[in-house]
Amino acid sequence: MAVSPDQQQPPAGVGSPLPSPRLRVRVRDTTLVPPSPSPPETSLPLTFLDIFWLHSPPVERLFIYRLAPDADVDAIISRLRDSLHQAVRAFYPLAGRLRLTPGTSDRYELHYRPGDAVTFTVAECDDDDADAHFDALATDEPREVAKIATLVPPLPERGGLFAVQATLLPARRGLSIGVTVHHAACDGSGSTHFLHTWAVACRAGAEAPPPPPPVIDRSLIADPRRMYDVFIQGAPSTEEYEFVKMSADQLFATFALSKDELKRIKDAVAEEAARRGVAPPRCSSLVATFGFVWSCYQQAKEASSGAGEFPMTCMAFPVDHRSRMEPPLPDKYLGNCVGPAFALAPTGELAQAGAGGFFSACAAVASSIDEAVRDIETSNVEVWFDRIRDLIPMGFLTVAGSPRFRVYDMDFGFGRPAKVDVVSVARTGAVAVAESWDGNGGIEVGVSLQPAAMKRYRKCFADAIAWLHQRT
Template sequence: MPEWAQSLKPKTAAAVLPTVLQRRLATCLPPSPFAHLLDRRSQNTYGHRQASTLAVDMAMAATTPDHPAGATSASPPPRLRVHDTTLVQPSPSPPETSLPLTFFDIIWLHSPPVERLFLYRLAPDADVSAILSNLKASLHQAVRAFYPLAGRIRLTPGTSDRYELHYTPGDAVAFTVAECDDDADIDGLAADEPREVTKLATLVPPLPEGGHGLLALQATVLSERRGLAIGVTVHHAACDGSGSTHFLHTWAAACVGAEERPAPPVIDRSLLGDTRGMYDIFIQAAPSTDEMEFVKMSDDQLFATFTLSTDDLRRVKGVVADEAARRGAAPPPRCSSLVATLGFAWSCYQRAKEGGRVVVSGSGEEKPRTCLLFPVDHRSRMKPPLPDKYFGNCVGPAFGVAPKVELAEGGAGGVFTACAAVSSAIDEAVREIGTPSMDTWLDRIREVSAMGLLSVAGSPRFRVYEMDFGFGRPAKVDIVSVARTGAVAVAESRSGTGGMEVGVSLQPAGMETFRKCFADGIAWLHQRS
């Protein structure tokens, strides 16, 4: 046992967690946004595995139809040695509390957890023991501010379909300290190039078995103590990405002893009214656990990051503006950096589904359509508006729909079609708030799933690359859970210069096809001016 591990003094050991960690790679499918609401009858367009309620046709799940996955053999995942599992309680402990799930929360009741992985480089002289001790000590403060995350989801006593987050003094968050063998090198794990998902998944903890836990954390010392991985697993019914990253920013600020701390969360579900009875609509429309199926991730699954620089995004916006003028589109699509990122990635994805071929759109016949499904935060749009730091879920789906053949067009055509559809979807999502259209969200998700769709996780607003615990900014941040759904993950660029990152998980052949489509698209952007 290394010296830094010997200095750890476990408090309350959760004996089940080390066992769970060893089985981590065979667990079920974490979600991309709204993936768990899809109809089990939908078919994965790549046809290589059975579709499921939780993940069907959400992205290039493994291969393209014309390019079956190669026979690449995956190396075994790094060996994980668990040194300490501590149950961190809020200190001081709040009184027993129950928070009822809202109609935004209940959508995610049966959803598997969302997993994020933060990778950090450590200085050669870093005191690993002190770093781990500081992480654990400061976690008490963060858990105190976000005490519902130490609790569980339960059926509200005396009801048959009302659920709540229930916290009782003594509840705690599991914090595991582990070490990986020499295969877990920080340089390889933090690269943009394709990495084996099994190596990343080992570094993310499961939620405790035998209950409805809400949060689990794991700090893993990497090879030669040159890096540290912090894995975060959150139950989506407890909070959305805004809430979970708010918790992490609070933890990081406490760890460095910052004088200026993030504002505390607003823990009050009564702020979100439900005059339309949407909870009842959603609880009846949501699939039960018996209706769900899960697809096991393939052993050779890869994860890679593709970056759009500030200059790339400027060029995408220019393409959209020029093409809108050429087509006489009035008004032209509003093309923010997020719209440009989603549109460019979606067009590349659809072209990759066509085997990387540049498609020329015809006319005169009905064109099959597809959908980009992505979340929109509605805190500021509720009536009355919710506080920015409201703790819970307040995201709804946006449906970008476009003809497949037009998305896959080369040049300006595919990019314009995708960005215009994304921009229109945002406008529609904003207009729907407070109207009967919200009642049909789950039905519409099932409807577009039949088209084949791609979903999106993450947001540049979460500022994940500002998560500094006292040993520097992250070298890499990934949403590991998208590896099992094929969704794309978006975040701000780690360079801090205004670019965007897109995380994609595919089998080797599909990854190579997407990589080529993305690179060709970037090259075309720079050749046209």
């Protein structure tokens, strides 16, 4: 969850959204795709790491593919549906429901019974200008959230956990696959593991072996401190999670950092550390990305409102603890095993253009990772919600996704995606992180803001990139 730093309504006429044709989406049909063959009835109790996300908004991912002119789209849809049966069989809890455990008032579980299924919706866009629509969707430039949001499905009612929507884009030149998952069912590692499994199953005659199956065993996460009770009592409501109230003109844009630019950020941070006579922070490509994006974000906020009201600002992002649990969890554990890292930095330092802002941001991010790794088996976990509520007034930025998920490798048999977005960050105010589309070691970041704020952020980002290249 997150608080966007600049979500107030822009003045009329300032930073109007780029022209963006509306999509006319018509639902053709919705079918239920059960596991085949069906496993027996099963209940999986939520762990304290699952209950942390009980009321959070669902995660919505959108994959956009360009189809060949001679593509047999009906065969593609049929293959997607048929292979989904196979993937759901391995990940059968996602076909179930979230419910209160019978006879309890605050214990929740994922409950699967034979007949439960994932919803699979087929839709189609009707429009004459197919190329214009596809290019407007598969772009890094700002797009209206209201348009791309029509391409992801809602979760089924009464506790549904997973839904898929395949939408044929205008003139059948492209296809989007929208996936919505309840965060209490699994984290991003688990949901993308499912998608990779589905993609391999869909690729007829694929040479690559399928990914290893998920490990479905919630008893692997011990709870000696009774953190479930702490989290169920302190869990924010859905309204508290949705800090950002989207306007009708909300935009979404993607900002890319190449491998070379990431190295330039690391070099600038190391040189600034030497200038200050301090040890440089451990600056991985991910730390460099977070620091750069966070500093630009704060610069854009300060450009709008001037000196910040709060002396400190925060970035919170997930840290995967599978390998750090005692004993370690399997890499393919299906469930939630992430915890927040809280990076805090002086507002004024973070908003500085150039090396000073990047150094402060990267140092804070690196330090927060070290702290989060130490905290997972300590009493500090108990205050996660307290820390979040303390940070809400200052406005803090959070992160969704990870380059490790390899979303651009999601090939269902008709090529790699031309664009991947985490649409749900428009509601939560987070930034969405993924590996770069070209696969050359870069990282891309999706940002959702209102038009005036987007205009300021784009300028700050472009100015920072120009500074990186000029300092050589």
